[in-house]
Amino acid sequence: MKRTIRTTALVVGTLMATIGLPVAAAQADDPAPRVDLRVLVVSDGGPSTDAIAAELEDAGTPYTEVDLNDSGRAVIDAGFLADTVDGRPRAKYQAVVLPNDNPFPTGSAEMATLVAYEQAYSIPQVDAYTYARPQVGLNAAVGTGYAGSVDGLRAEVTQAGKAGPFGYLEGTVPFEDNSPTVGESYAYLSTPVTGTDFTPYVQAAIPGRATKGSLVGEYRHDGRQELVVTFVYNRYQQQFRLLARGIVEWMTGGVHLGADRNYFAVHVDDVFAADDRWDTELNCTPGDVDCQPGEGTPDPIRMVPADVDHAIAWQNSHDFTFDLAYNASGSADHREDNGGQDLLADKLIADRGRFRWINHTYTHAFLGCVQDISVVPWKCATNADGSTRWVSRNDIVDEIATNEAWGVAAGLPLEQKELVTGEHSGLKVAPQQPVDNPNLQLALADTGIQWLGSDNSRDPVQRQVGPATTISRYPMNIFYNTGREAEQVDEYNWLYTSRAQGGGGICEDNPATSTCLDAPLDVATGYTGYIVPLETRIALGHVLSNDPKPHFIHQANLAEDRIAYPVLDGVLDGYDDLFTADTPVVNLRMKDIGVEMQRRAAWRAALDAGQVTAYRIGDSVTVQTPAGVAIAATMPAGTRHDGTGFGSAYAGRVSGWDAAGNLPYALDLPVSADAPATADGPHGTPAVTGAPTDTAPRTKVPSGVVAQVPHDAER
Numbered sequence: 001m002k003r004t005i006r007t008t009a010l011v012v013g014t015l016m017a018t019i020g021l022p023v024a025a026a027q028a029d030d031p032a033p034r035v036d037l038r039v040l041v042v043s044d045g046g047p048s049t050d051a052i053a054a055e056l057e058d059a060g061t062p063y064t065e066v067d068l069n070d071s072g073r074a075v076i077d078a079g080f081l082a083d084t085v086d087g088r089p090r091a092k093y094q095a096v097v098l099p100n101d102n103p104f105p106t107g108s109a110e111m112a113t114l115v116a117y118e119q120a121y122s123i124p125q126v127d128a129y130t131y132a133r134p135q136v137g138l139n140a141a142v143g144t145g146y147a148g149s150v151d152g153l154r155a156e157v158t159q160a161g162k163a164g165p166f167g168y169l170e171g172t173v174p175f176e177d178n179s180p181t182v183g184e185s186y187a188y189l190s191t192p193v194t195g196t197d198f199t200p201y202v203q204a205a206i207p208g209r210a211t212k213g214s215l216v217g218e219y220r221h222d223g224r225q226e227l228v229v230t231f232v233y234n235r236y237q238q239q240f241r242l243l244a245r246g247i248v249e250w251m252t253g254g255v256h257l258g259a260d261r262n263y264f265a266v267h268v269d270d271v272f273a274a275d276d277r278w279d280t281e282l283n284c285t286p287g288d289v290d291c292q293p294g295e296g297t298p299d300p301i302r303m304v305p306a307d308v309d310h311a312i313a314w315q316n317s318h319d320f321t322f323d324l325a326y327n328a329s330g331s332a333d334h335r336e337d338n339g340g341q342d343l344l345a346d347k348l349i350a351d352r353g354r355f356r357w358i359n360h361t362y363t364h365a366f367l368g369c370v371q372d373i374s375v376v377p378w379k380c381a382t383n384a385d386g387s388t389r390w391v392s393r394n395d396i397v398d399e400i401a402t403n404e405a406w407g408v409a410a411g412l413p414l415e416q417k418e419l420v421t422g423e424h425s426g427l428k429v430a431p432q433q434p435v436d437n438p439n440l441q442l443a444l445a446d447t448g449i450q451w452l453g454s455d456n457s458r459d460p461v462q463r464q465v466g467p468a469t470t471i472s473r474y475p476m477n478i479f480y481n482t483g484r485e486a487e488q489v490d491e492y493n494w495l496y497t498s499r500a501q502g503g504g505g506i507c508e509d510n511p512a513t514s515t516c517l518d519a520p521l522d523v524a525t526g527y528t529g530y531i532v533p534l535e536t537r538i539a540l541g542h543v544l545s546n547d548p549k550p551h552f553i554h555q556a557n558l559a560e561d562r563i564a565y566p567v568l569d570g571v572l573d574g575y576d577d578l579f580t581a582d583t584p585v586v587n588l589r590m591k592d593i594g595v596e597m598q599r600r601a602a603w604r605a606a607l608d609a610g611q612v613t614a615y616r617i618g619d620s621v622t623v624q625t626p627a628g629v630a631i632a633a634t635m636p637a638g639t640r641h642d643g644t645g646f647g648s649a650y651a652g653r654v655s656g657w658d659a660a661g662n663l664p665y666a667l668d669l670p671v672s673a674d675a676p677a678t679a680d681g682p683h684g685t686p687a688v689t690g691a692p693t694d695t696a697p698r699t700k701v702p703s704g705v706v707a708q709v710p711h712d713a714e715r
Helices: 010-017 047-059 111-119 159-163 237-251 305-318 327-336 345-351 393-409 438-447 487-494 528-542 564-578 591-608
Strands: 035-036 039-043 065-067 082-084 088-089 095-098 124-128 146-149 155-156 172-173 186-189 197-205 212-221 222-231 267-272 323-326 356-359 414-419 450-455 468-475 551-554 613-617 622-626 630-634 648-650 652-659 665-668
Touching: 039 047, 047 095, 047 237, 082 111, 088 111, 095 111, 095 237, 095 551, 111 222, 124 237, 172 564, 172 630, 186 212, 186 237, 212 237, 212 564, 237 528, 267 591, 305 345, 305 564, 327 345, 356 393, 393 414, 393 438, 414 591, 450 591, 487 528, 528 564, 591 630, 622 630, 630 665
Parallel strands: 035 088, 039 065, 039 095, 095 124, 124 222, 267 323, 267 551, 323 356, 356 414, 414 450, 450 468, 468 551
Antiparallel strands: 035 613, 082 088, 146 186, 155 172, 155 197, 197 212, 212 222, 613 622, 622 665, 630 652, 648 652
């Protein structure tokens, strides 16, 4: 990436006086400065600064971005950075993020102003991506270090990193290597210059040498602190996702608005029912709408009691709980066909307390338009006047209420305000039904539904449907109509190979959203060798992105070959290998995910409207929000509000939501918390208190590696 990097020599006192920055912060008899809880991001449009901005955005941490490529951008001068409020010096930003250590032209007044500001108020600076050289405390990579690809590298967190901002990591930071033909990561590995105050936090072995080079480290010089990052990344890559939390903790000293946790929830749809099976000869699913009417013989897949025992044992071993979305008619039909017996239902009801349960409607009926399945693909039936025929309000109510009543009678621990309709039906689905069934919102009001599952691949934004709020769910690319690995691979090949290779050509018909496989997967090895690693990486990427949205699979995937478990093991076991015990996966039920998403939306709206004020003076933080908007914050362990502890412990900090009203909300930091600039000058290294003693389109993976379109298997 082309960069402009210059050096600037400065004399602190003279410079501050020249450019007009207050020197009061360095005078013993002046009041402690006010430091606003906001980050300044100076971007050159590169992926690294954009990644950090995205992390702040997702966490709900306020920031101001200055785009160096924008001719009409704000000028970074003394007034832009600092002023005085009620006689007290104010620093408007608690941290500065630059594309590199100096992205301005030689002699830039803006860089000089930033340097003086950082010195005056002890403001940390993140160099989002720079190369190793003495100006950042490192020896030049050429000759003594390494400059080149680091795809597949396994970096390590140093002891200083574990004791500091990266204490939530077990120690290994693996770099992605998703394609042998695409370069994904470039880095400079080098050692600190002798005599400099440079502390590596993340490092790796220098190829061909016995030494290790820094990838992330802290450089202290001239009364300033810089976090020097010497590898390029984007917001989606795993190596950045692992380090993003620590970068923010370092730049803020662990005191900032917003919160970041790692979430994973798995909904298992169609429980009690049976899912139709993919036919490897017909390349469709007999009994479902992708086969011509009457084509093939249905061969349904249904769990057995032993699958329940396996699910419980798996949950126990991973400290995790499935959410079972059930269709009670599946049990009623099974009993009718088997002399009143249903051993699966008996087992699930006996062990009902081991799971969370969600109403998935009684028969899994399609609740949108009335489907005309005489053609493939199906279409909406119409009335005589050409208008769409909709499933009625009464029919929708009957599907919801009957299933709920059955679950209550069976003693299922339901949250009765949650609902996932069959196929997410009733909600819009392109191209056949571009709008919601107008009867759906009426039926939701009739049945008291407040939380409604939607398909993230076609309805990703939380929205209101009558009284209900949608919760987007990620479809995992483990097909609803497969219980065996060979079936999964066969269908995968049909979806993701060209017609010339024997596939259905769906990938070549949709090149903007899907990439064809170079060759069909081997039926014997393709699942474990290709599909499992890919799906694991995608799901783990969601987990590491502060994204609470649930994933969904189907009961068929827990039966027969139990093909879901290798992916789920890959996510959770892989996670455990990366994070310390105080940074667990957060496994929320559906309504709690909805509440989290609603809070975030309200918080983001307040931030965007400029209605949130937050600042720190010494060991006190003050936050003010509009009435009804809860605050989100991350603070050092031991932080208190009105004498009681704030938030809950996570990743060595405390974080969470609290109602603030529209009155100032005060937080008292522990004495051990790092303080901003005082009469004694810059604060020390930021400490981490508590550190360890259906074929819907999917966006291509931004790292440049092709990804397959997921099959929205919700049938």
